[in-house]
Amino acid sequence: MEQNARPSQGTILVVDDEPDIVSLLEEYFSSQGFRVLTALDGETALKRAEHSPDLIVLDVGMPFMDGYAVCRRLREHLSCPIVFLTARVEDVDALEGFEAGADDYVLKPFSLAVLGARVRAHLARESRHQAKAEVRFDGDLVIDYRARTVQVAGTPVELTRREFDIAAFLAKHAGQVFERERIHERVGGWENESDPQVVTEHIRRIRKKLAAAGLAHDPIETIWGMGYKWRA
Structure with missing residues (x-):
């Protein structure tokens, strides 16, 4: 679902194959003043990304096209922050995420407050780099x-x-x-x-x-x- 207006907070693309998580994050970030784009699979995520989101919250464990593959495709065109959602805690998984182009990762189950803080921190850092x-x-x-x-x-x-x-x-x-x-x-x-x-x-x-x-x-x-x- 897309909101018609573009609030000053910016646009976030939420990608996860679990509809409940997508709905939860859409409601949360919308309440924080963000415009929220959503996708339940990798192909849809690539299409939504054509709207140039300011940040992407991306699930790793999706079928067909996982988060790593989606992230690599997104990085061919976008430089915005990408935050992975993952249930994997092994170092090798974190390293693979960073090599794919992710900026950060948050473990499931996650706290909305912590995820929101991470998102705002990345957007603030991105804003400081806008001149570049x-x-x-x-x-x-x-x-x-x-x-x-x-x-x-x-x-x-x-x-x-x-x-x-x-x-x-x-x-x-x-x-x-x-x-x-x-x-x-x-x-x-x-x-x-x-x-x-x-x-x-x-x-x-x-x-x-x-x-x-x-x-x-x-x-x-x-x-x-x-x-x-x-x-x-």
Whole structure:
């Protein structure tokens, strides 16, 4: 269930295959002023994550796609805090969670007060880092990942949603080479654009728009026979 308004507290995505836990957390966080998105399985969680939640509470022990797999998929696109809910206490499980991209974990059965405190602490820390969402590159190129904007020497560059996703993905992994197929897979959400060849056309348009805005150098390097990389 989604609330219509977006309270100032932010948005939390709650993912658990137990409906009672989802309902409990939805009621609790809603009462605390949060907008709450919910999912009972991994696939639904990935779709809900398209709404850019500020924090995700994610159960580990789900069937079909467990929390570790969901977390890895989410980390391809999202940097928000992810808090695992888990009944496993072994160190190896905690380590696997952190390696998958989790920021914290809370053991079941859990205290709502403790979970709420953990969530607020992570959101407060994230708020302090918001200024870092804006990254400046050579040639007065600035990408604001949170606002999803690009500027060259203060001039806005109007990229489409897909163009921004590709530029942001490459910029976040500066120096790494990605094949077209890999970019197509990692960026995701292509709808009718099922052919990885479209990546080449999007990159051509990104380059053209950046150059038209006055950027002297091309930040995206073509590595012939291999793919593309953002110049580090």
